[in-house]
Amino acid sequence: MIANHYNINMLLLVSTEQLTFVLLITAAVFLFFIALAVIKMYKLKAENKRLTESDAFKAEVDEGYKDFTDGHLYDNK
Template sequence: MLNNMLFKALVVTTEQLTIILIAVASIFLVFIIHAIIKMYKLKAENKKLMETNAFRDADDSYKDFTSSHLYDVDN
């Protein structure tokens, strides 16, 4: 008798399962749309940064410091 009552309490109808699946799918759809919008915004920002001179100047000012005494292999 107890097993029968427990079984009836755990049974999910088709309508309940449909509602749960629609809710979960809606939440994931919101996450996917948010990720797509963010991706396009980051892509546009990256394109804008690549076109500026600040990015090119940063590459030209780089100095190779590996030959300093901290990296001396004769020690």
């Protein structure tokens, strides 16, 4: 009975080498995803800059304020 309990506990033990290996793999996976996110961020930033500098966006933004008081409803003579 005691020997059986001892064998189960031995199976649950993890060596420091095994733990270090698992942690290194986990860190590598997270670093991969962080690098992927940074690359995606720079690509989106470049795309946003290209789109804001395009003529279609400038024509839309540059219209600005138009004076509407010179219409026929107002007497501006």
